[in-house]
Structures are given as structure tokens and as C-alpha cells.
Amino acid sequence: MGKNVNVLVIGGGGREHALCWKIRQSGMVDTLYCAPGNGGIEGEAICLPLDSADHGVVADFCREKDIGLVVVGPEAPLVNGLVDDLEKQGIKAFGPSAGAAQLEGSKGYTKDICAKYSIPTAAYKRCYSLDEANAYIEATGAPIVIKADGLAAGKGVIIAETKEQARAANADIFGGRFGEAGNSVVIEEMLVGEEASYLALIDGKNIVPLATSQDHKRAYDNDQGPNTGGMGAYSPAPVMTKAMCNQVMEEIIQPAVAAMDAEGYSYKGVLYAGLMITDSGPQLIEFNCRFGDPECQVILFRLESDLVPAMLAVIDGTLDKIKFKWSPGVAMAVVMAAKGYPASYQKGTVIRGLRAAGKPDDVFIFHAGTARKDGEILATGGRVLNVTALGKTVTEARDRAYGAIEKIDWPEGFCRSDIGWRAIERENG
Numbered sequence: 288m289g290k291n292v293n294v295l296v297i298g299g300g301g302r303e304h305a306l307c308w309k310i311r312q313s314g315m316v317d318t319l320y321c322a323p324g325n326g327g328i329e330g331e332a333i334c335l336p337l338d339s340a341d342h343g344v345v346a347d348f349c350r351e352k353d354i355g356l357v358v359v360g361p362e363a364p365l366v367n368g369l370v371d372d373l374e375k376q377g378i379k380a381f382g383p384s385a386g387a388a389q390l391e392g393s394k395g396y397t398k399d400i401c402a403k404y405s406i407p408t409a410a411y412k413r414c415y416s417l418d419e420a421n422a423y424i425e426a427t428g429a430p431i432v433i434k435a436d437g438l439a440a441g442k443g444v445i446i447a448e449t450k451e452q453a454r455a456a457n458a459d460i461f462g463g464r465f466g467e468a469g470n471s472v473v474i475e476e477m478l479v480g481e482e483a484s485y486l487a488l489i490d491g492k493n494i495v496p497l498a499t500s501q502d503h504k505r506a507y508d509n510d511q512g513p514n515t516g517g518m519g520a521y522s523p524a525p526v527m528t529k530a531m532c533n534q535v536m537e538e539i540i541q542p543a544v545a546a547m548d549a550e551g552y553s554y555k556g557v558l559y560a561g562l563m564i565t566d567s568g569p570q571l572i573e574f575n576c577r578f579g580d581p582e583c584q585v586i587l588f589r590l591e592s593d594l595v596p597a598m599l600a601v602i603d604g605t606l607d608k609i610k611f612k613w614s615p616g617v618a619m620a621v622v623m624a625a626k627g628y629p630a631s632y633q634k635g636t637v638i639r640g641l642r643a644a645g646k647p648d649d650v651f652i653f654h655a656g657t658a659r660k661d662g663e664i665l666a667t668g669g670r671v672l673n674v675t676a677l678g679k680t681v682t683e684a685r686d687r688a689y690g691a692i693e694k695i696d697w698p699e700g701f702c703r704s705d706i707g708w709r710a711i712e713r714e715n716g
């Protein structure tokens with residue numbers, strides 16, 4: 288694959304810790320940087336406070352440090368065109384262009400693409416005012432799903448069980464809770480089934496599937512409480528049989544890649560399909576234009592192949608030469624969050640016991656909202672740790688993950704106790 292490269296990862300969450308952890312293992316990497324990073328990423332990469340919103344500053348840094356690959360973790364820099372601006376200056380960047388990233392940047396855009404290219408998804412309407420949205424609710428009734436059109440850090444989706452909840456959600460979004468992301472809404476029918484995530488790498492034409500996974504969006508046990516950015520995940524997802532994966536590829540992924548090409552936005556990077564597996568087959572809930580979080584953590588924990596050549600192949604259009612080797616086991620990540628998340632929560636609390644918790648080879652603790660100060664790890668965000676374990680079965684991976692959590696001393700944190708419950712029910716017949 289040629290000479291070794293210096294790599295810069297953009298982001299500072301659990302997904303970026305997983306990316307840095309995996310990239311660090313590559314035989315192709317000389318120096319690894321991460322901006323801004325977090326308390327855990329400091330163990331894998333040189334962390335620095337680059338402002339990813341200032342594309343000129345990022346490009347200057349890449350030239351100064353001879354960066355051969357930039358990996359953009361979060362969605363906002365992708366939607367804002369960081370990849371486009373780096374590529375104009377001859378800097379290789381992994382992730383879709385701003386045009387292709389509209390698939391995540393605007394839920395309405397994605398629904399319109401699905402309608403135009405016959406990609407299976409829930410019936411919907413785009414509404415541009417509170418009155419229009421409320422009139423649609425009156426006409427259709429509840430339960431119904433209401434989504435802020437733009438990026439809302441995983442919190443812009445409200446499942447309304449009643450018309451009253453739906454009207455309150457409309458008022459919340461149009462009232463400015465999500466800023467510009469809420470200038471319009473997408474209202475769609477509520478799909479019934481089992482959720483799963485399907486990720487693939489795409490180089491514009493070639494598609495290589497990554498592993499499947501299943502996320503747990505609700506804050507509390509038994510899928511109760513508000514939607515979050517994700518409280519835990521496991522991979523693979525048992526509902527995603529080989530036949531189901533083939534169906535998703537043929538009916539959703541391939542048509543979406545062809546659609547973006549036809550629209551003039553060749554798709555390069557990770558395409559993440561959030562799916563509902565219904566009685567009538569897979570339906571698209573949403574596309575993300577980057578690795579999921581916490582799905583990235585479990586997928587990369589199972590990936591035995593080097594990720595860096597695959598990322599370079601995505602940029603170079605040579606993905607057809609890449610084959611992935613996967614661990615046959617199951618990976619599970621349990622998110623530890625600050626009490627109060629996803630609403631208000633305390634910052635700056637001390638977390639102890641991480642070294643003991645992460646001791647076994649089959650357990651790793653990916654940091655999300657943490658900082659290192661005076662030799663201690665402090666919680667600085669809502670989702671703080673991803674306690675990730677590998678096992679031969681879902682039950683074994685779960686027991687290892689929760690066993691590690693028992694060793695963590697953080698009274699101000701909480702986690703769900705039932706991550707993987709669907710798969711465990713299947714396993715136990």
C-alpha cells in the first residue's frame with residue numbers, strides 16, 4: 288500500500304476513541320493525531336485543540352504535519368463541507384462530500400430521495416410551519432413520528448403516542464429547541480418492527496458491507512424514557528440474517544448509492560442505514576453519513592482487518608480490492624451516562640476504577656465525554672463511557688461488559704441494565 292502515513296482524526300467522542308484505537312493498530316500509521324480528542328483518546332493519539340469548523344486551520348495543520356489521511360468522525364463537519372475543502376487542497380479525507388452528506392444533514396432531503404428512487408421507507412410529509420404540521424397531525428392522528436429536519440445530535444426525533452404529544456413536539460421544534468435544524472419538520476408514520484443498523488463502506492461505486500448492529504435509543508430499561516444518542520449496542524444483530532442483509536443491500540444501499548450518483552453527488556465514505564425490520568421487509572428510518580455511536584465501538588471491536596487501507600481505498604476508488612475479516616463472536620457496548628442525561632446533568636465528577644475494569648483482553652473502555660486532569664478522569668459530557676466486551680455469545684459479552692461496570696466507581700453515572708435483551712431472548716429460545 289506504499290509508505291506509512293500520519294493520520295488526523297476529527298472528533299472527541301466514543302466513536303472517535305474507537306477509530307483512534309483501531310487506526311493505532313495499523314502497520315501503516317506513523318503518527319496519529321486527534322482533534323480535540325478526550326481523556327481516553329490521549330492514550331492512543333496526540334490530542335490537540337484544532338477548530339474543525341475552521342477548514343483553513345485544519346488544512347494548514349495537515350500540511351505542517353504531512354498528514355496523509357484525515358478521518359472525519361462526526362456529522363457536522365461532513366455536512367459543513369470539511370472533506371470538500373481538504374480535497375481541494377490535495378489532502379486525502381475520509382467521509383462524504385457536503386452534497387452527499389445531505390443524506391444525514393436533511394431528513395426531508397432523504398425522504399424525497401427515497402420517494403424519487405423507490406427506496407422503502409415510512410409515508411411522510413415535510414412541513415414548513417407550525418400550523419401546517421399541526422394540521423397534518425389532525426388529519427393523520429397518532430402514534431406518529433416527528434423529526435427536526437436538520438442535525439440535532441441524535442435528539443431531534445420524537446415518537447408521539449398522542450395528538451397532544453405530537454402538537455407539543457411541533458411547538459418545541461418550531462419554537463427553536465434545535466435552532467436552525469428545526470426550521471422544518473418531517474412527520475412520518477410509525478413503523479412497527481425491530482430496529483437494526485447496517486453499515487457499508489462506499490468508494491462511489493464499489494460497496495463493501497461492514498458488520499450489522501443494534502442500538503438502544505431509549506434512556507432507561509425496557510425501552511422507556513426519552514430518545515438519546517444511544518445507550519448501548521451489540522454486533523452482529525441476529526435479526527439481520529444473511530437473506531435480510533442481501534435484501535437491504537439490493538433494496539436500500541445500492542439504490543441510494545445510485546441515486547446520489549444520479550443527483551450528482553458521488554458517495555464516498557461510510558453509509559449507515561438505520562432500519563426497521565417490519566413484516567413487509569426492511570424499511571429505512573434514516574441514513575447517517577458516518578460511523579454510528581455506539582455502533583462504531585462494537586463493529587470495530589469485532590473487525591480483525593486493518594481499517595486504514597480500507598479508508599484509503601474508499602478515497603482512491605479501489606474498494607473492490609478490500610476484504611474484511613471479522614471476529615465470529617459478539618461485541619457489546621454499554622453506555623455509562625451522567626445521571627440526568629439526556630436532560631441536564633452534572634459535569635466534572637471523578638470516575639475511578641477504570642484500569643481494573645478494562646484489564647481483561649476481551650474488555651475495552653472507550654471514552655466519550657471525559658477529560659484527564661491532575662491524573663484523574665473527569666466526566667465532561669452526557670454519554671461518558673462505552674464499556675465494550677467480546678464474547679462467544681450475546682450473553683457472554685453482556686456478562687463481561689456488566690462485570691466490568693461493577694468495577695467502575697462513579698456514583699454520578701448510570702447505565703441501562705438490559706442492553707442486548709432482544710438478542711438474549713433469541714439466544715435462550
